[in-house]
Each structure stands twice: as C-alpha cells, then as structure tokens.
Amino acid sequence: MTQIFRTYTDLLERVEGAGRPTRVLGHTPDGSPIVSVRTGGEKTPAIFITAGSHSTEHAGVSAAVELIDQLDTQHQVYIMPTRDPIGLNGYAYALSLGLGEVPQFDSFEDVEAILRDAGEIFYDEDGMLLSLIGDYGYASSRPAAQRPHPQWAFYNKLQDIHNTQPDLLEAFKYRRLYMTPGQPGVEGTGNFGRAYTLIISLEGEVLHLNRFHDTAWAPVEVRCTRRLMAEIQPGITFDLHESQLMEDCYWLSARHQPDAENEAWEQRAAQATIKAIADSGAVLASDDDVLGGVPIEETWFTRSEKGVYWLDATVRGEGLNLADYASRVYGLAFGTEMGMYGSFEKRVSLGMLTVQSAVRVFEQRYR
Numbered sequence: 001m002t003q004i005f006r007t008y009t010d011l012l013e014r015v016e017g018a019g020r021p022t023r024v025l026g027h028t029p030d031g032s033p034i035v036s037v038r039t040g041g042e043k044t045p046a047i048f049i050t051a052g053s054h055s056t057e058h059a060g061v062s063a064a065v066e067l068i069d070q071l072d073t074q075h076q077v078y079i080m081p082t083r084d085p086i087g088l089n090g091y092a093y094a095l096s097l098g099l100g101e102v103p104q105f106d107s108f109e110d111v112e113a114i115l116r117d118a119g120e121i122f123y124d125e126d127g128m129l130l131s132l133i134g135d136y137g138y139a140s141s142r143p144a145a146q147r148p149h150p151q152w153a154f155y156n157k158l159q160d161i162h163n164t165q166p167d168l169l170e171a172f173k174y175r176r177l178y179m180t181p182g183q184p185g186v187e188g189t190g191n192f193g194r195a196y197t198l199i200i201s202l203e204g205e206v207l208h209l210n211r212f213h214d215t216a217w218a219p220v221e222v223r224c225t226r227r228l229m230a231e232i233q234p235g236i237t238f239d240l241h242e243s244q245l246m247e248d249c250y251w252l253s254a255r256h257q258p259d260a261e262n263e264a265w266e267q268r269a270a271q272a273t274i275k276a277i278a279d280s281g282a283v284l285a286s287d288d289d290v291l292g293g294v295p296i297e298e299t300w301f302t303r304s305e306k307g308v309y310w311l312d313a314t315v316r317g318e319g320l321n322l323a324d325y326a327s328r329v330y331g332l333a334f335g336t337e338m339g340m341y342g343s344f345e346k347r348v349s350l351g352m353l354t355v356q357s358a359v360r361v362f363e364q365r366y367r
C-alpha cells in the first residue's frame with residue numbers, strides 16, 4: 001500500500017527503515033534535517049531523484065520514497081524525497097514557527113482569526129488574508145465557487161501586488177510565506193494538510209522553493225540540493241511534480257540539452273517514457289490541460305509528441321528551477337506532472353514509472 005506521509009517524522013522513519021545509507025544535508029529553520037538516501041549500484045554517472053519542493057504535490061514524494069526499494073539499476077542513485085519538510089508538516093505546523101506553539105483549527109474562519117489576532121495584516125480582501133507573525137508570513141485563501149484553486153489565486157494575486165503595489169510586500173522581503181492549500185479533494189493535502197512555501201526575494205519577487213537554483217542567495221533547501229548535485233554530478237535528474245489544474249492526467253516535462261549527444265538521449269528517454277505512460281492506460285494531457293487555454297506559442301513550452309512538453313526557462317523568467325539547472329549543468333533532466341485530483345495510488349505509480357522508463361534508456365547509453 002502506497003503511503004501518504006502526514007508528517008515529516010513519518011517520512012523520515014520510512015526512509016530510515018529502508019536500510020540504505022542516509023545523509024543529513026542541512027537543516028530547515030525549524031531544525032528539521034534535509035535528507036538524501038543512497039541506493040542503486042556503483043556505476044556512474046549517478047541518477048538523482050527528488051520531489052516535494054511544492055509540498056502539496058505529495059504523490060511525487062511518495063513515489064520518490066517507493067523508488068528507494070523499487071528502482072532496479074546498477075547506477076548510483078541518490079534520492080531526496082522532499083525539499084520542503086516544513087511544508088509537508090502542514091499549515092498548523094508552519095504557523096507554529098511564528099506563534100511558538102501548534103494552533104488548533106478546523107476552518108478558514110479559525111485560521112483567519114489566528115492570523116488577525118496574532119499577526120499584522122497586510123492584505124485583506126475577497127477571502128484572501130496576508131499576515132506577518134514573528135519572522136514568518138502567512139497567507140490564507142478561502143475556496144470559493146469562482147475560485148476553484150484558492151492557493152493558485154492568491155499566488156497570482158501576490159504576483160499582481162509585486163507588480164502594482166510593491167511597497168506592500170516590503171515587510172516580507174527575504175521571509176518565508178506559508179499559504180493554505182485549500183484543496184479539499186486532494187488526499188493528505190485538503191485545506192490545511194500541507195503548507196505551500198513561498199519565499200519573497202530581496203527584490204520583492206514572490207517565488208517558491210523550486211526557484212533560486214542559479215542564484216547566489218538561495219534558501220537552505222535549495223543550497224542542499226545544489227551541493228549534493230555538485231558532488232554526485234548526476235547524468236540524469238528527476239523532479240516529480242503534480243498539477244492542481246488536472247484530474248486524472250499526466251504530462252512529462254523535458255529540457256533541451258546544451259549539446260547534440262545529450263539532446264538525442266533526452267529525446268529518446270522522453271519518447272520511451274511517454275510510451276510507457278500511455279501503455280499503462282494513463283490519460284496524456286492535452287495542450288488545454290497543460291496551458292489552460294493559452295496558445296502554446298504564447299507560453300514558454302513547446303510540445304514534441306502528445307504529453308511531452310519542453311520548458312524554456314529563459315522565456316519564463318524567475319531563474320532556473322531544479323530541472324532547468326540540472327539540464328544546463330549536469331545532463332538529462334525530467335519533471336512529471338500528475339493530475340492532483342486523480343487517485344493517489346495511480347499518481348504515485350505514474351511518478352515511479354516515469355523514472356523507471358527513463359532510467360532504462362539512460363542505462364543503454366552507458367552499457
């Protein structure tokens with residue numbers, strides 16, 4: 001039975017229980033260890049698997065943990081199952097960093113009361129509340145009929161604020177800002193089961209933990225990844241994500257490579273992977289699923305075959321995410337996007353199948 005990790009302690013127990021060497025790469029501000037686990041064989045180049053920079057996308061985290069035992073390869077494998085231990089622990093836990101104790105609540109009304117009573121309010125409109133408690137920012141965003149993705153709505157609102165009233169975010173610069181997910185249909189996440197972590201940069205940009213990979217200043221979670229990658233020099237990297245815009249659906253996120261040989265292998269691995277995913281009976285996403293109706297020419301994506309999207313970070317802006325960075329510096333890189341409103345079990349299996357299929361192609365290269 002595939003496990004949903006409700007707490008980071010549960011995840012650490014499962015990872016340590018696998019009986020493979022683990023390593024503490026650093027600690028998040030609450031003192032949680034950021035860990036990697038080593039599996040596979042001795043062959044290089046290494047394989048790097050990670051997930052959880054967006055704590056609400058939990059199937060990727062569970063898939064990464066399952067792969068500790070279930071990725072059969074002679075190559076060295078390094079797995080960092082989550083890059084956001086605090087976010088995984090949920091909104092009440094994240095709130096405890098500012099409050100000094102874990103609060104009790106079970107409704108948005110309760111959360112809003114805590115943010116108002118304990119914090120300084122900076123934005124309060126339309127069911128969206130932004131508060132500063134101690135050194136931490138907190139955002140609460142109510143689900144509403146016209147707002148099926150409340151966390152996404154507040155994220156977009158914050159981008160708006162950054163562009164139009166940047167002074168409003170002045171107090172949040174260099175701070176962490178935790179958002180309520182508001183995803184009641186998503187097992188393990190729900191309204192408050194995770195905290196979605198944002199970091200406000202010194203320039204006031206509103207960024208998340210899958211940014212900062214190429215910046216001098218970076219949050220500790222990213223610095224740990226960067227250092228591990230520099231040490232293991234991964235020939236292939238996987239970052240397992242999910243999309244809150246989709247139900248039972250999948251797409252593969254690929255990266256163009258700086259040289260022809262790597263590019264050919266990236267293409268080959270992408271083709272084999274999307275074929276394996278389609279053969280498993282999964283629904284491949286359409287352009288509309290991925291881009292929400294925006295014509296692909298107006299986005300930072302191109303599509304090769306159905307379900308395979310190539311992201312160009314130079315068009316997107318916000319610097320490099322982990323897969324962008326891996327593709328520039330180390331080698332092949334892939335991300336997954338499973339539809340978060342699909343069955344958890346199936347989402348996990350698609351994450352695992354992605355890695356297993358692409359690794360088969362990767363192994364052929366070094367035969």
Ligand SMILES: [Zn+2]
Nearest residue numbers: 054057241242
């Ligand atoms: Zn994501």
